[in-house]
Amino acid sequence: MDDGDPRRVLRGATYRGDGAAVVEALGRLESSACLQLGGDGLVLALDQQVVGSEDLADRWIARLRDRDGEGDAELADQIAARLGAPSPMLRPLPVELDALADVLEGDPTSPGGRIDLATGDVWPIFADFLTDMADDEDEEREWLEVPCYGSRPAYRDMEAFIATIDREVRREALETAIQGRGAFRRFKDSLAEDERTRWHGFSEERRRGRARAWLADQGFSVGPRRV
Structure with a gap:
């Protein structure tokens, strides 16, 4: 894996289910370039109660709702549910x-x-x-x-x-x-x-x-x- 490519690191960490590595990778990326990929990683980091994941989650939800592309609202709702909001049916x-x-x-x-x-x-x-x-x-x-x-x-x-x-x-x-x-x-x-x-x-x-x-x-x- 090329540690010089944060997006590749993020993808690998998400695939492995390594929430701590996800949070670390997200700190090296411009969020607007990885809201979907990063959001999936953030969900697993929240499930693992990784330190720093809740702070990231609040920002991620806001940015997803602000961008409002296809699939963004669904992902924002999924992340918000990890913070206690009603879970999508x-x-x-x-x-x-x-x-x-x-x-x-x-x-x-x-x-x-x-x-x-x-x-x-x-x-x-x-x-x-x-x-x-x-x-x-x-x-x-x-x-x-x-x-x-x-x-x-x-x-x-x-x-x-x-x-x-x-x-x-x-x-x-x-x-x-x-x-x-x-x-x-x-x-x-x-x-x-x-x-x-x-x-x-x-x-x-x-x-x-x-x-x-x-x-x-x-x-x-x-x-x-x-x-």
């Missing part, structure tokens, strides 16, 4: 939001996927998957069907990111890059190094937020991961 499910986003925003020709409601595992649907799961054991499982909305949300992310760039000449270059077929490849090839780093965080935040909002619409919240 959602069933906790240990879903990996990145995996869910991959299915929701995958190839538009994809039939989507499923979430195993016993484990939270996200499964893209392929022909061999359908064959393997068409047995007696599958009939006993409970599934949540996941649609595929294709790449349009990701295209809007590129447009929104370009609008944040101060230099007009860079905005115009990237606006040109995303016109027509091959827009995603040209966009990524056109990013400067500092823009690429910021883009990865920007895109991840929005994808996680959309996946969280979709999950809440189905009656679920992101629960603690089983380790």
